[in-house]
Amino acid sequence: MKLCRYGMREWLGSGLAALAMGGVWLLVLLKLNVAAGTVLLILTALAWLAIAAFFRVPVRAIPSDDLVLVSPADGLVRDIEVVKDHGIEAFEGLELLRIGIFLSVLDVHVNRAPCAFKVEHRKYKEGRFLDARSPRCAKENESLVIAGTGRAGGKDFPMAVRQVSGAIARRIVCEAAPGDALEKGAIYGMIKFGSRTELYLPNEPWMTARVAIGDKICSGSTVIASIQLAGDFA
Known part of the structure; x- marks a missing residue:
């Protein structure tokens, strides 16, 4: 620790x-x-x-399995849904799977890369400071998105992580910038005090969420999604 x-x-x-x-x-x-x-x-x-x-x-054991992605944040899974109106300019028009994580003031607040991640876009948005549990916070609160290409299971795919400020959290820290290559589990920033983190993944049959709403998860160690290879399909 x-x-x-x-x-x-x-x-x-x-x-x-x-x-x-x-x-x-x-x-x-x-x-x-x-x-x-x-x-x-x-x-x-x-x-x-x-x-x-x-x-x-805390020290976290990062799963070595190349087919799995890890959680980018500690907290509680609040929502899992397919969205098209996600507001990520780099992926405009793409339908993405969003996994939303609520971080309370008692959670660890660092953010980690879910898998090998080439950062290609970064976008900060000023906004409000609504309670991070509110469904409106994702669109109205201050936020910062890093987007680019994730790699797992031999596949390259679009991926983004959004840091969202909450009612208490008033400062987003993100060191990742376009051109950076992050390893799975690498710490790249944090949201100070309570907040929300959103992971955006391809809405494809070969990408499967491995968590459910209400699950308590840990950054870097909890498997949040996995890749299915072509031969795994029935």
Whole structure:
């Protein structure tokens, strides 16, 4: 377990503030009131631990099977549907399978590449900050999409991941840019605090979702979809 560098400003800054406050509470403990000083020290430490927990990056075992794609985010699967009005300019007119994932403030917040991914397009959109559980948030909230070519099972296919801000999340971080080649499971960004992540895949018979609505999934380790080879069809 380590802390994400994308949140260094938050966890390091709050840590320094906690140390300064801890010094004051230590003086209170030693000079004025032992009970009050002890309680304040504990509360300050717990507050920093809560902030740091938002930026944790647990070690994940990335499945080596080339036929499977992994989840791009931790959270709860909120919807799985075929969409044509997805708003991804690079894939305009294409019918895509969308898997929407809701991230609560208790989830890990880094985003990972679902498979080998050549990033070819990137689009940021300003927007509102509706609750990430709202069906309107995908179209109205601030978001950032990376789109390009995924590769799994020997196939190249269109793929995109959209990061969507929520009511609490107010900052999207994405290092991936056109021309980047991401490995499966590679961390490329995060959405700070509660949010939504959407994975867009081809709506084809050989691409199968491996999760269901209501499933709790983990980025990098949960198999979210799989490729069927031509010989696997009955």
